[in-house]
Amino acid sequence: MNSDNISARQLYVILFTALLSPAVRALPGWTVGTAGESAWLTGILAFPPFLLLGWMVFSLCRRSGGLAQAYQDAFGPLAGKVVIVIYLSWALFLLCAEGRLYAERMLSAGYRSAAPWVFLLVLLGVVLWMGRRKLGAFARAAEICYLVLALTLGLVLLFSILDMSPEHVLPVWITDVPAATAATLVPVGVLSCGVFGGFLGGNVTRRSGDAGRGLLWLLAGCGVLTLLQFGVLGQLGPALCGRMDIPFFEVARGVGVDGAFQRVESVVVALWVLSDFAMLGLLVFAIRKGAGAVLGSRWEHWAAPVAVIVAFLGGLTLFPDDFSVEKVSSAWVPWGNLILAFPVPALALIVTNVKGRKKTDTSCGEKRGKDTGYGSAKTQ
Numbered sequence: 001m002n003s004d005n006i007s008a009r010q011l012y013v014i015l016f017t018a019l020l021s022p023a024v025r026a027l028p029g030w031t032v033g034t035a036g037e038s039a040w041l042t043g044i045l046a047f048p049p050f051l052l053l054g055w056m057v058f059s060l061c062r063r064s065g066g067l068a069q070a071y072q073d074a075f076g077p078l079a080g081k082v083v084i085v086i087y088l089s090w091a092l093f094l095l096c097a098e099g100r101l102y103a104e105r106m107l108s109a110g111y112r113s114a115a116p117w118v119f120l121l122v123l124l125g126v127v128l129w130m131g132r133r134k135l136g137a138f139a140r141a142a143e144i145c146y147l148v149l150a151l152t153l154g155l156v157l158l159f160s161i162l163d164m165s166p167e168h169v170l171p172v173w174i175t176d177v178p179a180a181t182a183a184t185l186v187p188v189g190v191l192s193c194g195v196f197g198g199f200l201g202g203n204v205t206r207r208s209g210d211a212g213r214g215l216l217w218l219l220a221g222c223g224v225l226t227l228l229q230f231g232v233l234g235q236l237g238p239a240l241c242g243r244m245d246i247p248f249f250e251v252a253r254g255v256g257v258d259g260a261f262q263r264v265e266s267v268v269v270a271l272w273v274l275s276d277f278a279m280l281g282l283l284v285f286a287i288r289k290g291a292g293a294v295l296g297s298r299w300e301h302w303a304a305p306v307a308v309i310v311a312f313l314g315g316l317t318l319f320p321d322d323f324s325v326e327k328v329s330s331a332w333v334p335w336g337n338l339i340l341a342f343p344v345p346a347l348a349l350i351v352t353n354v355k356g357r358k359k360t361d362t363s364c365g366e367k368r369g370k371d372t373g374y375g376s377a378k379t380q
Contacts, residue, residue, distance in 0.1 A: 005203050008210035010139040012217040015197045017146045018282045019221070020153070021275035024248045025101065026190045028229035030330060032238040035183035037169050038176035039241075040233055043226030045184040046191075049342075050218055053192065056345040058211060061201030063352065067345075068199055068293035074348040074355070081294045083344065088290045090336055091196060091283045095307060096314035097329055098283070099124060102276040103315070104322040105246070105269065120315055124308045126277060131284040131304035135203050138281050145274035152271050153224070157231045160251045164234025187225055189334025192341035196286035203289075245326075284308070 031039035057067065064070035067087075072080030102123060103116035130138050172180075204210075232247045235254070241247040252268040287307045292300035319325035 004134045004136055005205045006136055006139040006200070008204055008207065009213060010143065011197055011200060011204055012214060013146045014139060014142045014200075014278060014282055015194050016217060016221060017142050017149060017275055018278040019191050019194055020149055021098070021102075021272065021279050022190050022193070023187070023225060023228065024272070024275075025246055026186060026330075027225060027248075028233050028238075028241050029244060029247050030186045030190075031183040031229065032233070032242045033183075034186075035176070035180045036238045037233065038172045038180045039183055039238065040169055040226055040229035041172065041177070041180035042184040042187050043222050043224075043229055045181055046187045046225060047218065047222045049184075049188045050191075050222065051215075053195065053341055053345070054214055054218055056342075056349055057195060057198040057201070058214065059349055060345060060352070061198055061204070062206075066199055066202030066289060067195075068290050069202060070198075070352070071344075071348055072293065074351040084290045084294050087196070087199075087340060088287055088294070090340060091287050091290070092307060092310050092314070093336075094193060094333070095280060095283050095287075095311035096318055097325055097333060098276065098279055099311050100315040100319040100325045101329060102273065104325065105272075107322075108245070117312075117316055120312060123273065123276060123280065124312050127280045127284055128304060128308040130277075130281055131288070131308065132301070135200065135285055138285060142278050142281070145278050148271060149274055152268055153228075156248070156252050156268060157227050159254070160231030160235045161227075163254065164231060165237070166234065168237045169230055169234045185338075186334065189338045192334075192337035195337070195341040195345070196282060198345075199286040199289040200282075280311070 027042075028039045031042050035042065060067060060070035060074075064073050068084050071083045074080065075083060099120050100116070103119040106119045107116060130141060228248065232251050233241060235251055236244070236247055244250055249269055284304050284307050288300050288303045291303035319328070
């Protein structure tokens with residue numbers, strides 16, 4: 001395997017780890033307003049749209065190696081680069097927003113006297129250090145982050161389910177499904193930023209069974225979304241979840257065993273920086289690949305420091321306080337993710353299929369002409 005290549009499993013690990021941060025921030029706080037006690041169903045109902053997204057990205061990357069090349073193949077060199085620039089602009093915006101949200105979370109966790117730029121600078125410094133290295137090194141770091149976060153998440157969910165009140169989430173009737181379906185737009189919109197993983201497709205070493213492994217990871221991810229909301233809602237209730245910024249960390253406050261360990265909320269919040277690191281790293285490497293496709297491979301090396309500088313300055317100037325970044329992340333970010341994750345790849349896949357059929361028809365026509373002797377210089 002090339003030193004800058006990763007396996008499909010490593011890409012799935014990166015996506016799973018990176019998307020834990022926005023998932024915990026948005027769920028179930030943003031879904032209870034529409035679905036109430038049935039909000040936990042959104043994790044199950046999100047499977048079909050995520051499956052569609054995964055199939056589109058997998059199909060495009062299988063033909064062209066990565067989304068950047070796939071868009072140029074589909075729309076042409078010029079229009080394809082315009083589309084890539086749009087993705088790069090949105091990735092930079094997400095870098096600013098995600099970094100600022102991380103800084104605000106650290107302040108609210110007990111460091112209120114500190115300045116947000118300190119936390120943002122430290123995290124972006126680590127992201128820059130990793131972003132200038134090979135993708136394989138980042139993938140190995142993400143695997144370590146995944147193991148730590150999986151254990152932490154499992155511990156919190158276990159205690160939340162053991163201490164839950166079933167009447168907060170059950171029973172759920174068929175009449176609750178329409179509201180839960182409408183609320184499913186929240187997890188799909190928030191987590192569709194995983195489409196940037198497609199830009200790393202050119203560095204994935206393909207093996208048989210990658211699609212099946214991707215399906216299993218998707219099932220596991222939707223299961224985590226379901227259990228996350230089920231446990232948090234079951235312990236706090238829909239009304240209380242709707243009034244909290246991040247209900248998951250409030251549940252973590254109650255994790256503990258008398259005489260063994262208690263009050264692990266600060267530890268959970270501190271460990272969750274690993275997911276922020278994976279998220280920002282994913283965006284930086286996607287920006288690297290997109291910049292290389294637009295400006296040439298020699299510019300790919302400089303994309304990481306430029307992206308980090310923009311993220312630092314933009315995170316502090318675009319979002320001067322936590323209210324502004326929370327409003328943007330809840331109102332605008334999901335819609336931007338949805339547009340770039342579904343209509344654009346779908347259009348690219350349609351255009352690619354049409355071009356492929358025309359090429360096949362042309363080849364068949366030329367072959368028939370040769371077989372019948374028409375169009376052949378020798379025959380004439």
